[in-house]
Every structure is written in C-alpha cells, then in structure tokens.
Amino acid sequence: MMRDDEVSQRTRRRFLIDTAALAGVAGIGLALEADPAAATPGSMHDAIRKIVGEAPLGKGRVKIDIPALIENGNAVPLTVSCDSPMTQEDHVKAIHVFTEKNPQPNVIGVHLGPRAGRASVSTRIRLSDSQKLIAVAQMNDGSFWSDEVEVVVTLAACLEGT
Amino acid sequence: MARALINAPANAKRGEAIEIKTLISHTMETGFRPDSTGKPLPRDIITDFTCKYNGQEIFRAELFPTIAANPFLTFFTLATESGTLSFEWTGDNGFTATESVNISVE
Secondary structure, eight states: OGGGGOOOOOHHHHHHHHHHHHHHHHHHHHHHHOOOTTTHHHHHHHHHHHHHHTSEEEEEEEEEESSSSSEEEEEEEEEEOOOOOOOSSSOOEEEEESSSSSSSEEEEEEOGGGGGGGEEEEEEEOOOOSSEEEEEEETSSOOEEEEEEEEEEEEEOOSSSO | OEEEEEOOOOOOTOOOOOEEEEEEOHHHOOOOOOOSSSOOEEEEEEEEEEEEEETTTEEEEEEOBBBBSSSSEEEEEOOSSSSSEEEEEEGGOOOOEEEEEEEEEE
C-alpha cells in the first residue's frame, strides 16, 4: 500500500532536467504526473476512492480543526471530530484524513466504535505546501461524510533535507 | 524501548467519556528526505497504534509518513469498568513499544 518502492531516486536537478525533457515531448501535464514525490489532487481522490469505493460522499457531519495559517509545517496540530451520538445503533466506524500535495495522500486512518464515547481524534502532522485537506468519516450504516479545508503553510516540512 | 507518555485519568465515573493522550518518541523518517548524497533516507515510521481496554480493542490508528515526529494521538473512550488500558505501537524495522496504565471506575 505504501509507495516507498516508487520513491524517486533522482535528485532535484535530475528531476528538473527530466521535467524539461518530458515537457518538450509530452506536455507539462504529463511531466507533473510523472513526479512520484508529490501527491496530486488526482492521487488524493484515488486514495479517497480506495476507502469510500463507489458509495456517495456527503458533505458535513465531520469537522477538521486546523490553523488556517501555519507557520511551521513540521508539526501542525490537527483535530478531526464527528457529529455522532456514538451509540450502538449510530456511530462512527472510521475517520480518514488526506492531503493534496504531500508526497503521498494518506495522513491517518483511525478506527473507532461505540465505546469511543466521542468521535474526536487529535494528532500532529507534516504539511509540505499550502494545500487542501480532506477528512472522510465512515458511519456504521455505511454512509460516508467529508469535510475539506484550505491551509496556508509558510515554512514547509522539509522534503529537500536540511 | 522508545519512551512513551500516556495521559489518562486515574479515576473516572462509569459511562463518562475520558480523553486519552499518547505521545511516543520516534523520528518518523518519511522516506522522502534525501541525505547528503542525494539518496532518500529509508523510511522508518510507526505504522500502527492500538489501544485496548481490558484486552478489548477500543481504538486503532494507521499512521503514514505525514504524521509528525514523535507521534501524538488524542482520543476518547467510555469508562466502563476498572482495569487496564494498554497501548501498542508497531512500525518499520520491527519497531514495537507497549505501555499500559490503570484506571479505576466508580
């Protein structure tokens, strides 16, 4: 499931040369897709579809809590909470979070049940760029709900080393 | 053994939703950062976390490289009975860590 094997061995310079060469023959769009070290909106949607399948994805019920302006992308506090009574009959089964432009789209997947009492999870994440975050909650009745936020990151989590 | 910190109430009322905070020391090397020679450093992350309440799983998380170093997780559970909350982290390169705390429920 991980994309480790796909991680580019190329240096940034090599990538730029390749990009330029590819752009020449195949157009910029194709070249951008050829970079495995950045998730694209497309790969985020693929990752979401992997979880959701063909089920419809409603808006609401789940809420992302994250600062809108992030100074340091290396540790960004993130809370995802869900509006649910968390009873045996009506509870959240899982919450997944995705990013648009990090090297890969998955952030975290948590599995809960009626014993959670409250559907709320907090953690700290890395963000490599100003981008969109999407949280998807899976209810026990099989429905999926989502929320999305745009964040601005001034200092990105280091991808190029320090 | 990696150092882990757990913050959970020692006493709780039955049926109350209690907040559990966990923190473990780990670099969470993403596998995307190059070293000085330009080769990416191999990925070394915690991939799974589970919390059990008297042996029964109540919370599980799959972690990805996007999770910041020293993974911090906060979640809730209903205080049902006195007993033990046990925590387990597993990850790349055979990483495992366990921790447990006692809780008394009235």
